[in-house]
Amino acid sequence: MEISSELGILMLLFCISGYTMLAKRLSQTVITAPIIFLSIGFILASLGIFTEIETEEIIHLVAEIALIVLLFLDASQINLKRLKHKNTWPLRMLLIGLPLCIVIGTLVGLLFFPEWPWLFVALVASVLAPTDAALGEAVIQNKSVPVNTRQTLTVESGLNDGLALPFVLFFASLFLTVSQEDTSTFYWLFFGASQVTIGVVVGITMGWMSGKLFLYAESKELTSNVYEGIGVLALSGSSYLFATVVGGNGFISAFVAGLVFGNQVKGHCRFIYQFTETEGQLLVWAAFTAIGLGLLPEALHHITWNIALYILVSLFFVRPLAIYLSLLGAKMPLVSKLFLGWFGPRGLATALFALIVSKDMLSEYSHSLLVVAINAVWISALLHGMSAAPLGRWYGTYMLKLKQRRRNN
Secondary structure (H helix, E strand, O other): OOHHHHHHHHHHHHHHHHHHHHHHHHOOOOOOHHHHHHHHHHHHHHOOOOOHHHHHHHHHHHHHHHHHHHHHHHHHOOOHHHHHHHOOHHHHHHHHHHHHHHHHHHHHHHHHOOOOOHHHHHHHHHHOOOOOHHHHHHHHOOOOOOHHHHHHHHHHHHHHHHHHHHHHHHHHHHHHHHHOOOOOHHHHHHHHHHHHHHHHHHHHHHHHHHHHHHHHHHHOOOOOHHHHHHHHHHHHHHHHHHHHHOOOOHHHHHHHHHHHHHHHHOOOOHHHHHHOOOHHHHHHHHHHHHHHHHOHHHHHHOOOHHHHHHHHHHHHHHHHHHHHHHOOOOOOOHHHHHHHHHOOOOOHHHHHHHHHHHOOOOHHHHHHHHHHHHHHHHHHHHHHHHHHHHHHHHHHHHHHHHHHHHHHO
């Protein structure tokens, strides 16, 4: 390793240490962790500390590890029975709002980019559809915001990246079918279908068997909390690799395995609930730093007015409209629908999906996809990060006053 690279790592570690000393105070301001670590990565890239080869290797490694672990752990925290009977808002947003977001995003994208193939525009819209709870953390942790609203945002952001992935793979496969004339349409359709199907089957198998094994080991007191955590991390990785080896999609497998495993153990594994609030934070920070380091400079250099306007319309119009339509008929005030629609920040899933899919695409469109996705991430990090704390406080106060007025009447 060169001295310059060692200096860069040292600077990064100092930044992480410094942030942890101020994290609680900063969480109450408009300055969020994603904004800080995107900026750190961008500054390190501007200083030219890491070489291009090192940067590319870091990004792909961190991206895949982060996505695998977060998909598994997010899914494992979802209680399907409780979700079905206690709060239908996230189900509406996931099953109706997410597809609507892709459809509306595609239609709007065709207006901004008429020269792009419609399948590629649909792929871009699918990559921009998933949201990231890390960028709205100030809202989710704000106790004045009603519990149902906070739970809805948590569940939706935890599940929609896994549900958006099949759409991303589907449109990527179809687009490659059209782009590569030497390969039959049937082949790519079969490839896409097998990726999803095998990924789901492997995920169910791994999650169910691991859940049974975990409960047996715990009942016989054969393990402890420390080793359980290591086992869960190994399970997320093995679910990914097993599916990849047998011809399935590893990310879908990791998500499904987490969903099945979490509903098998049902709260017995404390590691699942503690990791995302402790060690998981470091993984998220590392991913945002890698994005700022290797992808943000190039994305900023190639941003155009059309791309910037499309991203803004996606944030201010596409997502809010899709969520509003999905919540029609739900017993909730209009302000809550608008609030849930706005807090759909684009984060790690958007960047990582774009990065992963772009490896198999033609260079021209690969570059365009990354430019749109990475610019969407930093713009969303800025807008949602700055509005999370003040808007969360305002919404909490508003809902409290509304509740009091209803009682008085």
